[in-house]
Amino acid sequence: MDRDRLKIFLNGVTLVAVFLVLFAFSRYGTDYQVRILNNMAIFITLAVSYNLVNGYCGILHLGPNAFVAIGAYTSALLTMTPAEKQMNFIIQPIVWPLNVIEVPFVLSLLAAGLTATLFAFLISFPVFRVRGDYLAIVTLGFGEVVRVLCNALQNVTNGPLGLKGLSPCTNLWWTWGVAVLSMVVISRLIHSSYGRALKAIREDETAARAMGVDPFQHLLLAFLISAFFSGVAGGLLAHLITTISPTLFTFLLTFNLLIMIVVGGLGSTTGAVIGAMLFAWGGEALRIVEKPMDLGFVIIPGIPGMRMVIFSLLLMLVILFARRGIMGRSELNWEVILTRLDRLRRP
Amino acid sequence: MDDFFKLDGITVQFGGLVAVHRFSLHLEEGERVGLIGPNGAGKTTVFNIVSGFLAPGSGKVYWKGNDITGRPVHEITRLGIARTFQNIRLFPDMTVLENVMVSFHHKLRSHFWQAMFGLPSYRREESLLKSEAMTYLEELGLSHLSAERAGSLPYGQQRRLEIARALAIRPGLLLLDEPVAGMNPSESLETAQLILDLQRKYPLTVFLIEHDMKFVMQLCERIKVLDYGHTIAEGTPAEIQQDPLVLKAYLGGACVC
Helix, strand or coil: CHHHHHHHHHHHHHHHHHHHHHHHHHHHCCHHHHHHHHHHHHHHHHHHHHHHHHHHCCCCCCCHHHHHHHHHHHHHHHHCCHHHHHHHCCCCCCCCCCCCCCCCHHHHHHHHHHHHHHHHHHHHHHHCCCCCHHHHHHHHHHHHHHHHHHHHCHHHHCHHHCECCCCCCCCHHHHHHHHHHHHHHHHHHHCCHHHHHHHHHHHCHHHHHHCCCCHHHHHHHHHHHHHHHHHHHHHHHHHHHCCECHHHHCHHHHHHHHHHHHHHCCCCHHHHHHHHHHHHHHHHHHHHHHCCEECCCCEECCCCCHHHHHHHHHHHHHHHHCCCCCCCCCCCCHHHHHHHHHHHHCC | CCCCEEEEEEEEEECCEEEEEEEEEEECCCCEEEEECCCCCCHHHHHHHHHCCCCCCEEEEEECCEECCCCCHHHHHHHCEEECCCCCCCCCCCEHHHHHHHCCHHHCCCCHHHHHCCCHHHHHHHHHHHHHHHHHHHHCCCHHHCCCEHHHCCHHHHHHHHHHHHHCCCCCEEEEECCCCCCCHHHHHHHHHHHHHHHHHCCCEEEEECCCHHHHHHHCCEEEEEECCEEEEEECHHHHHHCHHHHHHHHCCCCCC
8 A cells, every 4th residue: 555655656756857857848948859859759659559559469550650640630630720721722722611620729639539540440340350461461551541542632631732831839748748648548558457358369369259358349449549649649740840741651650660669669668658769869869970070090971871870770789689679568667666676675 | 948058959061071060968057078089079169169269050059048159259258158278378478367367357347448547446346356366366276376477387287277267257167178188197186176176166067178088087977979070979977988889989990880
């Protein structure tokens, strides 16, 4: 009982610490630093929700870019003013009712999440009829279809021209608020009976069915929750970069998310968070290797693209030396830390 | 219609192969019935029909008077028919306790959002489930291993855990697919004792497949013998031991057809 209270207290302290750090950056940080932090939070949301399906359910789902795209377009189309829409849609006018609707940012984020969830629901029936590589291909195809539709539906998405001039509503509080919410909600779910059922399906679907678990119902649940957060993160992303186009949501996005959760550890929420943070921050931190370097005896000129080489090498090293990612399937939470400390105190 | 469990004229075909031919079975509540037969006789196919993994080509499955033919596996389990597997199928990367707790999931009352937001009602239910799972582990002498990874248990204990997990369903009918395969004589004796003990404590009907004849003869009140999908004999262990057709199926012999 004492321990539970201590954990609640420590969680509170962590939240306050995160709040203070964010406050400091929003006050004194440069735009560059704030941008990295925003990216980090969006990646965390995406990685944690993606990991719910790929890591915990053991389903190789390759279409999160579709849900991010749907979320981004939905929220962008909802927050733009009718005048802005008229300016953007120069080839074909936008369809009714989108041309007159304008809602606040909060509602547009919610709508982004719900629309992504709706699409996830619609495709779940064909998707969960198959497993393994086949499921990967079905979802990959869905991701491509959505991207192609974004390109083709000129009067809804403005086609390849994309949407420009969104109001930059996204700030540190929004991105980190959503990131923390997704982390808390998803890790709660995973440590509940529902999470156990999901893991049971991952470990042995036949046995899970024989123990009374309906795989479709549970995979659907995870898939929808994951799609909801991906959609919201898409909305945040759209209002962070303020310009979206179909090229932003290619398979490369899914691929990057896959790297994050594999490096962090498939089936570990903390792993997904670490993976996302490393990805967002590492890419920027490695910029120094592209600058000209003076090593005293030799001067290396800056080589553009060098950081991607180093980045790939680092990824290979992680996978070579930690085959199941940095965290594996274990979590880093207060329970684990306190247990370790206890052991140190009483060897 | 007050039948406890009934299989009526079950036939299963895989392509041209008739795996089970007109198999009928009647179980009374509280019985221990064995299903034996040489390899490939169709025993596991019968189990797969009962537990819903296969739908029969023809024939019906009745549970407490209701037709449950072709229902999905998880629904049949929820009605109270639990099974173990011939080759152990635990959830290897989950703890022993979690393995048992999965069996309670289907009767969970809380909705997923109650779990997601960690509402007190859910937490109460969760701690209730935990203590209930521990009682099943204690029953099978596994409580000291509750935090271990299920996959790291030795073979005998994995078998026990599978029984614990099936028992946590609170089944009326327990299907055991070769419960003592790979065990030495003293271990299989222990398992037989365990099954008798469990039957004393829970209202349990046991239907099992086993190749260990000593085990089957000791434990079962009634035995059915399958060969090439056909029922060749049925009766008490003593009757089965004398049956010429059974002897022929197991030992071979001159054809008497």
